[in-house]
Amino acid sequence: MSVHATxxxxxxxxxxxxxxxxxxxxxxxxxxxxxxxxxxxxALLPEFEALRDSARDIKxxxxxxxxxxLEAFEEKVKAAGGHVHxxxxxxxxxxxxxxICKRHAAKSVTKGKSMISEEMxxxxxxxxxxxxAVETDLGEYIIQLRNETPSHIIAPAVxxxxxxxxxxxxxxxxxxxxxxxLTEPTSLLSEARAILREKFLAADIGITGANFLVAETGTxxxxxxxxxxxxxxxxxxxxxxxxxIEKLVPTLEDVAQLLRVLARSATGQDMSVYTTLSTGPxxxxxxxxxEEYHVVILDNGRSSMLGGDFQDMLRCIRCGACMNHCPVYxxxxxxxxxxxxxxxxxxxxxxxxxxxxxxxxxPNASTFCGRCESVCPVRIPLPKLMRFWRDxxxxxxxxxxxxxxxxxxxxxxxxxPWLYRLATSFAMPMLAFLSRGKGRFTSLPLAKGWTAxxxxxxPQGATFQAQWKQRRAA
Amino acid sequence: xxxxxxxxxxxxxxxxxxxxxxxxxxxxxxxxGFAAVKLLESAGCTVEVPSQTCxxxxxxxxxxxxxxxVLALQxxxxxxxxxxxxxxxxxCAGMASKHYPELFADDPNLAGRVNAFAAKTYELVSFLTDVxxxxxxxxxxxxxxxxxxxxxxxxxLGIAAQPRKLLESVAGLRLQEMSESDICCGFGGTFAxxxxxxxxxxxxxxxxxxxxxxxxxxxxxxLGCLMNMAGRLSRQGSDVEVxxxxxxxxxxxxxxxxxxPVPRPAA
Numbered sequence: 001m002s003v004h005a006t007x008x009x010x011x012x013x014x015x016x017x018x019x020x021x022x023x024x025x026x027x028x029x030x031x032x033x034x035x036x037x038x039x040x041x042x043a044l045l046p047e048f049e050a051l052r053d054s055a056r057d058i059k060x061x062x063x064x065x066x067x068x069x070l071e072a073f074e075e076k077v078k079a080a081g082g083h084v085h086x087x088x089x090x091x092x093x094x095x096x097x098x099x100i101c102k103r104h105a106a107k108s109v110t111k112g113k114s115m116i117s118e119e120m121x122x123x124x125x126x127x128x129x130x131x132x133a134v135e136t137d138l139g140e141y142i143i144q145l146r147n148e149t150p151s152h153i154i155a156p157a158v159x160x161x162x163x164x165x166x167x168x169x170x171x172x173x174x175x176x177x178x179x180x181x182l183t184e185p186t187s188l189l190s191e192a193r194a195i196l197r198e199k200f201l202a203a204d205i206g207i208t209g210a211n212f213l214v215a216e217t218g219t220x221x222x223x224x225x226x227x228x229x230x231x232x233x234x235x236x237x238x239x240x241x242x243x244x245i246e247k248l249v250p251t252l253e254d255v256a257q258l259l260r261v262l263a264r265s266a267t268g269q270d271m272s273v274y275t276t277l278s279t280g281p282x283x284x285x286x287x288x289x290x291e292e293y294h295v296v297i298l299d300n301g302r303s304s305m306l307g308g309d310f311q312d313m314l315r316c317i318r319c320g321a322c323m324n325h326c327p328v329y330x331x332x333x334x335x336x337x338x339x340x341x342x343x344x345x346x347x348x349x350x351x352x353x354x355x356x357x358x359x360x361x362x363p364n365a366s367t368f369c370g371r372c373e374s375v376c377p378v379r380i381p382l383p384k385l386m387r388f389w390r391d392x393x394x395x396x397x398x399x400x401x402x403x404x405x406x407x408x409x410x411x412x413x414x415x416x417p418w419l420y421r422l423a424t425s426f427a428m429p430m431l432a433f434l435s436r437g438k439g440r441f442t443s444l445p446l447a448k449g450w451t452a453x454x455x456x457x458x459p460q461g462a463t464f465q466a467q468w469k470q471r472r473a474a
Numbered sequence: 475x476x477x478x479x480x481x482x483x484x485x486x487x488x489x490x491x492x493x494x495x496x497x498x499x500x501x502x503x504x505x506x507g508f509a510a511v512k513l514l515e516s517a518g519c520t521v522e523v524p525s526q527t528c529x530x531x532x533x534x535x536x537x538x539x540x541x542x543x544v545l546a547l548q549x550x551x552x553x554x555x556x557x558x559x560x561x562x563x564x565x566c567a568g569m570a571s572k573h574y575p576e577l578f579a580d581d582p583n584l585a586g587r588v589n590a591f592a593a594k595t596y597e598l599v600s601f602l603t604d605v606x607x608x609x610x611x612x613x614x615x616x617x618x619x620x621x622x623x624x625x626x627x628x629x630x631l632g633i634a635a636q637p638r639k640l641l642e643s644v645a646g647l648r649l650q651e652m653s654e655s656d657i658c659c660g661f662g663g664t665f666a667x668x669x670x671x672x673x674x675x676x677x678x679x680x681x682x683x684x685x686x687x688x689x690x691x692x693x694x695x696x697l698g699c700l701m702n703m704a705g706r707l708s709r710q711g712s713d714v715e716v717x718x719x720x721x722x723x724x725x726x727x728x729x730x731x732x733x734x735p736v737p738r739p740a741a
Binding site: 371467 | 503544576704729
């Protein structure tokens with residue numbers, strides 16, 4: 001079971017998002033918070049740019065030898081008493097998780113934040129199997145209450161305002177006094193914490209994501225700010241970590257380097273509050289920890305990116321900086337993208353995972369301003385990769401007809417300089433004449449996308465080349 | 475086979491500069507082309523204008539690499555004899571200098587010529603400062619202006635200090651920076667047409683920043699962005715004047731700003 005994609009309706013989604021006042025209010029915090037904080041923390045670290053190079057190199061090296069590192073990781077996990085499951089697609093991954101849950105007759109599952117779980121549509125699958133899943137990351141908890149999906153890969157509820165969350169808490173937490181004060185984000189957090197505490201203790205199984213899988217030690221690592229991930233993976237008897245193949249890194253030393261760019265790029269923190277390493281199940285002399293430790297490693301089409309045009313995308317460490325800095329994401333938010341991964345990284349990854357026929361809008365809906373690439377901690381050339389998708393969409397004739405015709409029309413002149421000169425020497429003075437001295441057009445039949453909201457500046461008159469030729473002849 | 479001329483190691487005394495006028499300037503605002511010619515000649519260059527059309531960026535960014543290659547080769551051939559190629563646009567200069575080599579990376583027969591072309595291609599303002607060593611211009615403009623950093627020029631070519639340096643040398647001009655001057659205006663080539671609504675939301679944020687800066691004149695180095703911002707500003711009823719930076723630097727501001735009416739001759 002995969003998550004339903006509304007990416008083909010990107011334009012309609014965006015239209016709705018632009019008219020949603022609450023969403024627009026919530027999105028203003030992305031610009032002011034994440035962006036400013038990242039810049040400040042990067043500026044404080046003189047070696048930040050060098051660290052980005054190093055982070056890129058670590059991931060490139062890993063991807064070049066990914067098969068070896070995957071095998072090494074599996075061996076180390078086994079040696080520590082854990083289990084590794086490789087899943088070709090989301091159906092296999094879901095089946096693996098359900099199987100583990102059934103073996104333990106699990107009724108209740110707590111979850112740390114995991115985008116792979118979103119990709120798998122795991123909560124629905126658990127529910128269909130009679131298992132109650134409780135999201136424990138505050139943002140995930142909120143959107144679970146609202147039956148929504150994350151709109152951001154690290155801040156899932158960033159599309160909501162404080163007032164919306166307060167209303168949800170009052171609606172759902174009926175047994176708490178209605179007079180309580182929930183106007184501060186911290187009071188919302190405390191309330192969620194108190195409620196989640198019981199769930200942690202009652203859970204049969206804890207499911208988390210993984211920021212890194214360390215081949216050297218067989219360790220899965222999560223990075224969080226709330227500590228919910230730690231309770232999720234240490235309290236229940238069974239811990240399942242969900243990860244995709246590109247989460248591998250060779251050594252703990254490499255992780256230390258990547259951590260230095262991860263939180264700075266994501267939230268502007270030097271480090272996230274909790275960085276938790278899990279290696280195998282609880283050992284006899286451990287005071288806590290799960291009795292069983294599983295890692296599910298999902299491919300879902302990613303291995304097809306190895307060795308091809310899109311391999312660079314597999315360097316992604318899911319910091320969210322690309323979307324935080326993207327003018328399009330900032331304008332429409334994450335849900336408009338219509339599938340699990342929004343923003344520039346989603347615009348590259350989503351077509352791989354659900355097909356460019358469905359996700360074709362995503363790599364096209366970019367101004368190629370390059371800000372994403374300029375902040376990416378592992379220097380993924382995101383605009384270049386989006387352009388590769390545009391190439392494929394063009395080759396497969398997926399471009400809408402008006403656009404294709406427009407491009408062909410322009411090309412017919414641009415490829416024939418004599419025709420271009422001839423046509424423009426008539427057309428531009430004619431257009432200038434038609435603008436009747438106003439200097440602009442308020443509507444143009446073939447450019448409604450522009451003139452609906454903007455005037456179109458009129459040409460001055462004869463083309464530069466025509467005037468230049470005349471001047472030289474004189 | 476002879477090697478195509480590449481950017482000279484040492485700059486010739488009077489370099490032959492081919493003006494890559496850009497299709498937008500050619501068609502919509504030739505005055506920017508003449509401003510560029512004036513600036514280049516004043517800086518000691520001989521300017522030529524080979525017959526040209528479009529650099530191919532719309533095709534390249536739409537996924538039509540085959541057409542982009544045809545147009546790229548057309549440009550490369552047209553400018554073969556020039557010491558330098560200079561464009562009054564960071565976007566087109568970036569296309570030629572950064573993306574042409576990518577288009578021909580797997581074509582050993584043409585890569586050499588294309589790379590030589592790429593290496594001698596510059597954006598106008600940065601060419602004047604970085605190659606010609608221009609420190610100041612002989613222009614006056616006794617008004618406050620604000621400057622938008624167009625994305626390709628800024629992030630592909632690193633153009634940020636150069637235009638500000640030359641603007642500061644314009645007599646009477648005051649540069650009043652807007653906040654987020656380095657954030658996209660929402661143009662993005664065909665993006666502005668394909669996703670007009672999102673493009674408008676982005677340019678609205680830009681015009682808000684322009685207004686907040688309080689300068690009556692908005693400048694940038696790329697006509698696409700300028701047409702987008704001017705078009706939105708005039709639709710909003712703003713009286714901010716929008717011009718290409720070359721017009722100010724060349725002291726050629728007699729004509730109306732972008733999208734503004736042509737003044738009626740006095741009766």
